[in-house]
Amino acid sequence: EAQVTQNPRYLITVTGKKLTVTCSQNMNHEYMSWYRQDPGLGLRQIYYSMNVEVTDKGDVPEGYKVSRKEKRNFPLILESPSPNQTSLYFCASAPPRTGRYGYTFGSGTRLTVV
Amino acid sequence: KQEVTQIPAALSVPEGENLVLNCSFTDSAIYNLQWFRQDPGKGLTSLLLIQSSQREQTSGRLNASLDKSSGRSTLYIAASQPGDSATYLCAVDQTGANNLFFGTGTRLTVIP
Numbered sequence: 633e634a635q636v637t638q639n640p641r642y643l644i645t646v647t648g649k650k651l652t653v654t655c656s657q658n659m660n661h662e663y664m665s666w667y668r669q670d671p672g673l674g675l676r677q678i679y680y681s682m683n684v685e686v687t688d689k690g691d692v693p694e695g696y697k698v699s700r701k702e703k704r705n706f707p708l709i710l711e712s713p714s715p716n717q718t719s720l721y722f723c724a725s726a727p728p729r730t731g732r733y734g735y736t737f738g739s740g741t742r743l744t745v746v
Numbered sequence: 747k748q749e750v751t752q753i754p755a756a757l758s759v760p761e762g763e764n765l766v767l768n769c770s771f772t773d774s775a776i777y778n779l780q781w782f783r784q785d786p787g788k789g790l791t792s793l794l795l796i797q798s799s800q801r802e803q804t805s806g807r808l809n810a811s812l813d814k815s816s817g818r819s820t821l822y823i824a825a826s827q828p829g830d831s832a833t834y835l836c837a838v839d840q841t842g843a844n845n846l847f848f849g850t851g852t853r854l855t856v857i858p
Binding site for chain 1: 780788790837846848851
């Protein structure tokens with residue numbers, strides 16, 4: 633089944649403790665992206681990657697890091713999480729942007745930073 | 747920057763009614779527009795995708811239209827059911843931007 637897999641689904645952590653949220657896709661998509669969703673603010677892009685070893689900032693990159701060492705994986709790293717990073721996070725992937733195909737999203741990771 | 751607006755923010759209808767959700771966007775240079783469904787605290791399920799060259803797409807009881815020149819899309823749901831209760835999001839894949847621009851959604855409640 634074609635899918636984007638995120639782990640973990642739920643995570644509670646303490647301020648300052650480094651964490652990684654993993655994202656993997658099995659569709660051989662070149663493009664991958666991370667979003668966060670907050671009430672009243674909708675979905676906002678954190679980082680995206682056009683291909684292996686190519687990453688760039690989205691609208692809200694502060695406090696996050698990403699890497700793209702393999703085509704299928706795009707982990708999101710929070711080096712020193714803070715309470716304002718409490719949110720619902722989504723990973724997405726997409727094929728080349730011809731318009732024929734859309735984005736596929738993971739099931740989300742609910743992160744709480746206390 | 748592309749701005750996507752969805753009206754209404756919330757909608758409550760009795761079971762069986764036909765309904766229309768609206769989405770408007772400011773920049774017509776798009777690859778496509780996607781409609782998603784999101785259940786509370788859950789992921790995004792893609793419902794329909796309309797390419798920029800298309801006028802509408804249908805899947806079961808759902809029909810989505812696109813008027814690119816006026817920057818509008820509608821999602822029509824026929825014979826609504828309680829299981830349709832969810833938040834519906836439209837998202838625009840804009841030409842030249844490496845981002846999917848989302849509206850803030852319409853929260854639909856279908857009353858049995």
